[in-house]
Amino acid sequence: MIALKAITTEQREQYERDGFIVFRGLFSQDEINAVKERLAYYIRQGLRMLKEGQKPEKDTVSFEGALIQLEPLVAQGKYIPDDPLYAARKVWNLFGHDEVLTSFATSPKLLDIVEDLLGTSAIWFFADKALLKPPKIGVEKPWHQDLPYFPFEPKDEPQIHVAAWIALDEATVENGCMQYISGSHRLGNITTAHVDTYGLDHLSADMSKVDTSKAVVVEAKPGDVSFHDGLTLHYSSPNTSDKPRWALVLDFINAERATYVGKGEPNFPRVR
Numbered sequence: 001m002i003a004l005k006a007i008t009t010e011q012r013e014q015y016e017r018d019g020f021i022v023f024r025g026l027f028s029q030d031e032i033n034a035v036k037e038r039l040a041y042y043i044r045q046g047l048r049m050l051k052e053g054q055k056p057e058k059d060t061v062s063f064e065g066a067l068i069q070l071e072p073l074v075a076q077g078k079y080i081p082d083d084p085l086y087a088a089r090k091v092w093n094l095f096g097h098d099e100v101l102t103s104f105a106t107s108p109k110l111l112d113i114v115e116d117l118l119g120t121s122a123i124w125f126f127a128d129k130a131l132l133k134p135p136k137i138g139v140e141k142p143w144h145q146d147l148p149y150f151p152f153e154p155k156d157e158p159q160i161h162v163a164a165w166i167a168l169d170e171a172t173v174e175n176g177c178m179q180y181i182s183g184s185h186r187l188g189n190i191t192t193a194h195v196d197t198y199g200l201d202h203l204s205a206d207m208s209k210v211d212t213s214k215a216v217v218v219e220a221k222p223g224d225v226s227f228h229d230g231l232t233l234h235y236s237s238p239n240t241s242d243k244p245r246w247a248l249v250l251d252f253i254n255a256e257r258a259t260y261v262g263k264g265e266p267n268f269p270r271v272r
Contacts, residue, residue: 151262
């Protein structure tokens with residue numbers, strides 16, 4: 001175990017017990033605004049055809065290296081917002097393509113916490129994704145574990161992966177804040193099948209092993225960061241409000257313990 005850099009022993013023990021931990025105000029409003037400005041640029045430019053009443057042929061659009069996925073209702077042509085900003089479900093693949101996002105994702109104050117939670121100074125950056133939940137049409141993300149999605153083994157041990165879920169907007173119950181099952185990471189890999197919601201394919205977990213009535217609801221302000229283990233069950237509800245719920249998720253892998261089992265050679269950057 002490495003010496004802690006950014007968190008207390010009590011916080012480390014809390015994370016190991018619960019599988020998630022929240023740090024309030026880790027990023028300033030200025031830092032958050034800079035990220036949102038870049039995301040808005042990619043969305044408005046990448047989906048500019050919507051302003052002309054035209055829907056992209058596919059549900060995912062590529063623009064300057066970024067990938068932009070439409071919300072299901074937009075992809076199906078059932079709803080076209082006045083502003084493309086409210087059409088996107090997800091934006092990803094910005095690391096290494098966008099200077100602002102890359103710098104943000106490698107912020108020392110963020111990586112120090114990741115290092116403390118993974119228990120190693122050997123860290124791969126794996127993925128970035130902005131999850132946007134537009135007002136009224138943002139769909140739910142069913143209960144799931146992250147690690148089974150990823151090309152790494154072992155898939156049944158904690159501290160292989162940690163996700164940093166960064167609030168870019170205020171996140172509430174109404175607009176789809178994060179919810180966790182405390183201690184569920186200690187159940188191992190309970191991902192068993194696929195589920196389709198609104199035409200989106202998701203991995204699903206065996207929820208008979210947990211009590212979702214005891215889910216911990218984590219509302220957040222812009223700049224708050226919730227870290228969770230790759231095996232911790234989590235969920236976000238549909239956005240039923242009239243406000244967007246933007247969040248940026250950054251995925252980090254324990255390069256000391258994880259083995260890459262995907263195709264080809266791994267090319268994930270070492271950030272520590």
